[in-house]
Amino acid sequence: MRRTTIKDVAKAAGVSITTVSHALSGGTDVKQETRERIEKLAAQMNYMPSFSGRNLKNARTGVIGLYSRYIRGFYGVLADAMCDACQEAGFELDVILAESGDMVMSSILSKRVDGAIILHSGFGDRHTEVLRETELPAVFLDREFSAGRISSVLFDSYKTGCQAADYLCGLGHREFMFIKGQDTYDGVERRRGFYQRLRERGIDLPPERELEGAFDRTTAQRSMERFIASGAPMPTGIFAANDDSAIGCILALTAAGYRVPEDVSVLGCDNIELGQWYTPSLTTMKTGISTMGRLAAQETVALINGEHPGRITKTESTIVERGSCAGAPLSEAAAPAG
Amino acid sequence: MRRTTIKDVAKAAGVSITTVSHALSGGTDVKQETRERIEKLAAQMNYMPSFSGRNLKNARTGVIGLYSRYIRGFYGVLADAMCDACQEAGFELDVILAESGDMVMSSILSKRVDGAIILHSGFGDRHTEVLRETELPAVFLDREFSAGRISSVLFDSYKTGCQAADYLCGLGHREFMFIKGQDTYDGVERRRGFYQRLRERGIDLPPERELEGAFDRTTAQRSMERFIASGAPMPTGIFAANDDSAIGCILALTAAGYRVPEDVSVLGCDNIELGQWYTPSLTTMKTGISTMGRLAAQETVALINGEHPGRITKTESTIVERGSCAGAPLSEAAAPAG
DNA sequence: CTGTCAATCCAAAACGTTTTGGTTTTTTAA
DNA sequence: TTAAAAAACCAAAACGTTTTGGATTGACAG
Numbered sequence: 063m064r065r066t067t068i069k070d071v072a073k074a075a076g077v078s079i080t081t082v083s084h085a086l087s088g089g090t091d092v093k094q095e096t097r098e099r100i101e102k103l104a105a106q107m108n109y110m111p112s113f114s115g116r117n118l119k120n121a122r123t124g125v126i127g128l129y130s131r132y133i134r135g136f137y138g139v140l141a142d143a144m145c146d147a148c149q150e151a152g153f154e155l156d157v158i159l160a161e162s163g164d165m166v167m168s169s170i171l172s173k174r175v176d177g178a179i180i181l182h183s184g185f186g187d188r189h190t191e192v193l194r195e196t197e198l199p200a201v202f203l204d205r206e207f208s209a210g211r212i213s214s215v216l217f218d219s220y221k222t223g224c225q226a227a228d229y230l231c232g233l234g235h236r237e238f239m240f241i242k243g244q245d246t247y248d249g250v251e252r253r254r255g256f257y258q259r260l261r262e263r264g265i266d267l268p269p270e271r272e273l274e275g276a277f278d279r280t281t282a283q284r285s286m287e288r289f290i291a292s293g294a295p296m297p298t299g300i301f302a303a304n305d306d307s308a309i310g311c312i313l314a315l316t317a318a319g320y321r322v323p324e325d326v327s328v329l330g331c332d333n334i335e336l337g338q339w340y341t342p343s344l345t346t347m348k349t350g351i352s353t354m355g356r357l358a359a360q361e362t363v364a365l366i367n368g369e370h371p372g373r374i375t376k377t378e379s380t381i382v383e384r385g386s387c388a389g390a391p392l393s394e395a396a397a398p399a400g
Numbered sequence: 401m402r403r404t405t406i407k408d409v410a411k412a413a414g415v416s417i418t419t420v421s422h423a424l425s426g427g428t429d430v431k432q433e434t435r436e437r438i439e440k441l442a443a444q445m446n447y448m449p450s451f452s453g454r455n456l457k458n459a460r461t462g463v464i465g466l467y468s469r470y471i472r473g474f475y476g477v478l479a480d481a482m483c484d485a486c487q488e489a490g491f492e493l494d495v496i497l498a499e500s501g502d503m504v505m506s507s508i509l510s511k512r513v514d515g516a517i518i519l520h521s522g523f524g525d526r527h528t529e530v531l532r533e534t535e536l537p538a539v540f541l542d543r544e545f546s547a548g549r550i551s552s553v554l555f556d557s558y559k560t561g562c563q564a565a566d567y568l569c570g571l572g573h574r575e576f577m578f579i580k581g582q583d584t585y586d587g588v589e590r591r592r593g594f595y596q597r598l599r600e601r602g603i604d605l606p607p608e609r610e611l612e613g614a615f616d617r618t619t620a621q622r623s624m625e626r627f628i629a630s631g632a633p634m635p636t637g638i639f640a641a642n643d644d645s646a647i648g649c650i651l652a653l654t655a656a657g658y659r660v661p662e663d664v665s666v667l668g669c670d671n672i673e674l675g676q677w678y679t680p681s682l683t684t685m686k687t688g689i690s691t692m693g694r695l696a697a698q699e700t701v702a703l704i705n706g707e708h709p710g711r712i713t714k715t716e717s718t719i720v721e722r723g724s725c726a727g728a729p730l731s732e733a734a735a736p737a738g
Numbered sequence: 739c740t741g742t743c744a745a746t747c748c749a750a751a752a753c754g755t756t757t758t759g760g761t762t763t764t765t766t767a768a
Numbered sequence: 769t770t771a772a773a774a775a776a777c778c779a780a781a782a783c784g785t786t787t788t789g790g791a792t793t794g795a796c797a798g
Contacts, residue, residue: 065509065511065534067783067784067785068784068785069784077747077748078747078748078749079748079784079785079786080747080748080749080750080786080787081746081747081748083785083786083787084747084786087786090745091745091746091747092745092746092747093745093746093747096746096747108509108530108533108534109509110506110509110510111510111784111785111786112456112510112511112783112784112785113452113455113510113511113512114451114452114453114455114456114461114511114512114783114784114785115452115456115753115783115784115785115786116510116784116785116786117451117452117753117785118450118452118453118456118752118753118754118755118783118784118785118786119752119753119784119785119786119787120753120785120786121753123452132476132480133471133476133479133480133483133495134476134477134479134480135476137476138470138471138472138473138475138476139472141471141472141495141497142470142471142472142497145471145497149499154496154497154507155497156494156495156496157471157479157494157495157496157497158492158494158495159479159480159483159492159493159495161487168448169492171403171446171447171448172448172449172450172451172454173403173450173451173452173754174451174452192446195446196403196446309677335674336673336674336677339647339674339677339678340677341679405753405754405755406754406755407754415777415778416777416778416779417754417755417756417778418756418757418777418778418779418780419776419777419778421755421756421757422756422776422777425756428775429775429776429777430775430776430777431775431776431777434776434777449754449755449756450753450754450755452753452754452755453753453754453755453756453783454754454755454756455755455783456753456754456755456756456782456783456784456785457754457755457756457757457782457783458755458756458783459783511784
């Protein structure tokens, strides 16, 4: 169970541990012949410097940590993109799954990573304050914040909301509905942008036309069913805060006899894979998840290298036109085919 | 940038570092009053023991590493399940994304993790041999191997193949086709089980009825298009090595005028989320990804604790009956509706 | 022969912990 | 009051590295 250390290699090679260290880490103070002998020996003995031993001395680990609660779905795509960018910069990406903000903070304080990318709803203001004091390079993905060595990399969700409004208006719609997401950064900003742009165009969206979607298929479906049951006139243009809730919404609409997109247009957001296979295929706002992951990793590296102080970066969305949106029907409000 | 160490806390509390260490790690040799004072101070100063310092002394990191090349999709679900099981056992799960088998090996040899879960195509026999010598507790997820401190946790894909054959035969089918996956453990075993069980039932599956699917939607679609163009008679029961290729297969069939499941039944494997939303909804073999993740993590913990030597564990699949399979049509071979 | 220089090498310190084996102080028992 | 026992504390070693500041060669110039 005892693993080989630098001492073992030194003994085997008949030199001091200093020489072994120099030989293996490319130092200049060692004869070519000796270096080769040591390298061969180290390989034979499966020697690899101890992570802890090395870091203790160096105060540098060479790893960037992605802290989140889950890793499935969205997070996985993000992590894959980050990983590429980290490796290009000579860092390793570790995904550290933590249950609470306290666990994230503990891990950071234990000096395991050179930089942290944080996407964790449990990480609160209290933690942020500690993080700032600690001066550890960090990047937030779910809030707008910047300070000394802390940056944020975000979707420009406000603008995405604006674009959604512009697109639906451009199709001729005048009566709208918003399927609300959760109160995350993106959920709040998408909503804000959508409402703001509608207002600029002189369109009012009354409270009863905002449905609870919770970024969730089932929730959106139930909400829409309730709305339909209420007998209120159906608007013709619907923007859902994400694709999942858009699909739930469509499910309820078609079940009630509405045709999408002939009677009602539904615009999603995120561009999940399912959207292109669903019937009708989903028109949606495509957010660049991979781009964001890559930018976040690069920003972390830049902060570690002290290239610039903390700042805020936003990436924009583009529309993906598919089958769930169409021009507004002639009648003011949509009605089910019966 | 200098983080607080145990020395700082000791100085602030007016005690030795020994006492601080005891106070914070629940040692018994410290007065209650002193302990409280130290705890409060440590919290105030944001002190957290250095990961490297502690591990150097302990030769134990408290982390289990999941080594893979990607983390999106399938891997993410797996990792989430593992994370739960690890935390229950007092370990932390780190997902370590490595490009090559060499990188995995380096990381393991640098003694960063107490146990490794390996799911990496780049990890070859050469690495396995080193791993065995190193005696580090490890679990493979993509090959059948066991030794001193090395286990495997796998899908029982051979049995899954058998079940697929049984199910299709039970529906009355006699003419079959197999959409081949990649030459991974699961790909090979699913195929072996399917063929074996057909043979046991006296059914022959000729080579021209095995199509290349590569676990990939497009590849399967192209293969099926080519088969249709060849004019060969269409079998009525198709088993695809995974859901993606099943969907590609259905795409080609419906485009050519075949009705699924009336003319041809298509059985997938994996139970991906898309399957339930696709039209027709996909009948498939459900593999327990979360169960496997949980088992793998528990097995790793057991190996770390020396509870038993390396062994092989397999989890079974269950069928999910949906809309892409039906009883065999009366005519021997299926024909497009025209 | 002497001093300089470059090329190799190495001993020891330092990094931040935990643990071992005391030492000092306080409490208890006689 | 004193001896023994218990409680509270601490100095130093050890873990595996890297780095600092020499030490030891041998070659070469003067």
